């Protein structure tokens with residue numbers, strides 16, 4: 001696995017960049033000096049993975065790559081990292097031995113053909129980022145090219161910083177660039193390829209949280225809509241109730257009116273009936289009178305005939 005990765009890196013880096021990397025991500029602040037530092041994101045991750053568990057003694061290695069000058073600016077392009085072997089280290093010092101240097105050169109020749117040493121990296125386990133007198137001595141004697149850089153990583157305090165030569169002084173670089181081939185996404189998270197499982201699980205957790213949050217928001221939205229609907233329903237019911245009451249009132253009123261009308265009709269009918277009865281009585285009386293008259297006449301004619 002590791003061999004393959006190295007082969008890939010060599011292949012990528014031998015496709016040397018004639019111009020500055022275009023796919024970049026700035027880390028820290030802009031550099032206003034006539035220099036810049038670019039580090040391939042794979043190398044950046046590789047170094048942080050390497051530094052991760054180096055929390056007892058100082059440890060380190062060299063940085064390889066090239067320098068591209070553009071518009072009067074020297075850009076140190078870091079494309080590889082070689083871990084120091086056969087070195088001597090204490091919690092606050094690091095010494096590259098003769099054997100270490102032999103190892104570096106043979107590794108550059110084997111794996112980084114066409115590239116050169118552009119600086120070094122070492123760790124400061126839990127004492128911050130700066131250059132000690134010993135570090136300055138190493139820089140002065142082994143990395144004294146105008147474009148050589150020093151990279152310091154504190155894996156415990158999670159701090160890092162580059163130093164470069166500004167004239168005769170070693171200055172801390174305010175920022176640098178991560179880069180990769182065009183079209184490759186640049187991630188700021190410091191995880192090596194072997195950590196991808198951890199990275200994925202972290203992504204999963206955050207995705208899970210996002211999904212959970214979205215579900216909660218949707219549920220809340222539904223509740224709000226339901227509450228609004230319910231209040232709408234209640235208002236509609238109230239309105240309906242009022243309408244029904246009005247209808248009932250109207251019906252009661254109508255019934256009362258109808259009763260009154262019926263009473264009126266009954267009364268007028270009674271009156272009419274009474275009138276008719278009276279008339280009938282009158283007629284009867286007249287009839288009776290006529291009958292009596294006829295009877296009297298009959299009686300008279302009978303007696304007259306005798």
Ligand SMILES: [Zn+2]
Pocket residue numbers: 122123124130131132135
């Ligand atoms: Zn140091």
